[in-house]
Amino acid sequence: MPLVSSKEILEDAYKYRYAIGAFPGHHYEMIRAIISAAEELDTPVIIQTTPDTILYTGIHHLAQMVKTAAENTKIPVSLHLDHGDSFHLVNQCLRAGYSSIMIDGSKLELEDNILLVKKVVEVCHAVDVPVEAELGTIGGAEDNSNVRNREIFLTNPHLAEKFVNRTGIDFFAPAFGTAHGKYKSEPKLDFPLLDDISNRVNIPIVMHGASGISDKDLQKSIQYGISKVNFSTDLKSAFALELRQHLNENPSQENPRKMFITARESVKEIVKAKIKVLQGSKAAV
Numbered sequence: 001m002p003l004v005s006s007k008e009i010l011e012d013a014y015k016y017r018y019a020i021g022a023f024p025g026h027h028y029e030m031i032r033a034i035i036s037a038a039e040e041l042d043t044p045v046i047i048q049t050t051p052d053t054i055l056y057t058g059i060h061h062l063a064q065m066v067k068t069a070a071e072n073t074k075i076p077v078s079l080h081l082d083h084g085d086s087f088h089l090v091n092q093c094l095r096a097g098y099s100s101i102m103i104d105g106s107k108l109e110l111e112d113n114i115l116l117v118k119k120v121v122e123v124c125h126a127v128d129v130p131v132e133a134e135l136g137t138i139g140g141a142e143d144n145s146n147v148r149n150r151e152i153f154l155t156n157p158h159l160a161e162k163f164v165n166r167t168g169i170d171f172f173a174p175a176f177g178t179a180h181g182k183y184k185s186e187p188k189l190d191f192p193l194l195d196d197i198s199n200r201v202n203i204p205i206v207m208h209g210a211s212g213i214s215d216k217d218l219q220k221s222i223q224y225g226i227s228k229v230n231f232s233t234d235l236k237s238a239f240a241l242e243l244r245q246h247l248n249e250n251p252s253q254e255n256p257r258k259m260f261i262t263a264r265e266s267v268k269e270i271v272k273a274k275i276k277v278l279q280g281s282k283a284a285v
């Protein structure tokens with residue numbers, strides 16, 4: 001089917017207390033692994049791309065790959081801009097057919113962040129594309145210079161309420177203890193804060209930096225309104241590990257069509273495992 005908006009699938013998840021996985025479409029191999037996993041579990045999926053991924057492949061190539069993959073499967077697939085860093089890029093993504101947008105103005109002062117997000121919401125909603133935005137700082141090293149090496153400042157729930165009301169966003173990404181990249185120590189999620197934020201904003205909440213969060217904490221977060229969970233590091237690590245091992249074990253392997261098979265397979269298995277955790281509470285309903 002054609003790409004779907006993330007709004008419908010996330011609102012269903014929010015209502016029935018499960019979550020949709022959002023996975024990084026770095027290139028064709030990753031996109032194929034993610035879609036295969038979702039197909040096997042018959043669940044909607046979000047493929048997301050950062051500005052750096054868009055630069056790497058080119059926006060039209062990337063969008064076309066995901067659109068073609070979506071058109072050739074029965075599961076709902078949404079194409080999301082992750083950590084969009086400018087109004088310009090948002091418009092490019094809309095023209096290329098993205099069906100979900102995140103604008104990250106979290107490095108700006110509150111009023112400037114609100115102004116930028118409002119402008120993005122206006123253009124996106126005009127074409128029925130939902131918007132995610134962030135307040136507070138989710139730290140760590142995603143492959144995006146805007147979020148590299150930043151300290152974590154947890155989201156203030158009062159400001160979160162104001163931010164969501166004034167911007168009209170569809171999904172909210174707060175900072176409540178997760179971080180991008182590999183965790184140096186056990187992550188501590190602030191559930192009372194998440195609960196407070198969730199009760200104030202009343203829209204689906206997004207967890208960034210979910211690689212390394214325990215299954216138990218993932219499921220607990222879902223009970224507090226987390227409806228979209230972003231994974232990246234786990235997939236990248238598995239892909240690199242498998243590819244390295246395959247090439248080491250097969251030093252004469254020079255076939256570009258064959259060298260990614262095991263790496264793709266390992267990403268598919270991780271995506272399946274994560275989706276099962278996110279669907280866990282739905283299965284129990």
Ligand SMILES: [Zn+2]
Pocket residue numbers: 083138142180208209230
């Ligand atoms: Zn993120």
